[in-house]
Amino acid sequence: MGALLVAMVGLSGQAHAVFYDLYSGMLNQKGDQLLLSKCGIVSVDFILEFETPQLKGQLPDLAANGIVQLHVKGKVEEKDGQYHLMVHDINHITVGSSCDLLDVSVEERKQ
Secondary structure, eight states, X not given: OHHHXXXXXXXXXXXXXXXXXXXXXXXXXXXXXXXXXXXXXXXXXXXXXXXXXXXXXXXXXXXXHOOEEEEEEEEEEEETTEEEEEEEEEEEEXXXXXXXXXHHHHHHHHO
């Protein structure tokens, strides 16, 4: 019984579940940094970092597409007063459509 308990404790110490949150916003660029600007009443900018280069390669060229909405799964850390979003997975990319509330109200007035 004691050996089983020691084995179970050893296994639980090795198995660390990783949890990610979902983030949505507009893809922007500031200098050489890619940002996710969260859409909402209060906008927050997250500096994007990627677990793999292939994830970054999935993003469309901002110079050619301009308006890009992004939905990702990742983890946020605060470093030196800035939020850094480590992207684990890209769930959805929408080109040509904004989730910014000011952009949405302008589009509704056009219709």
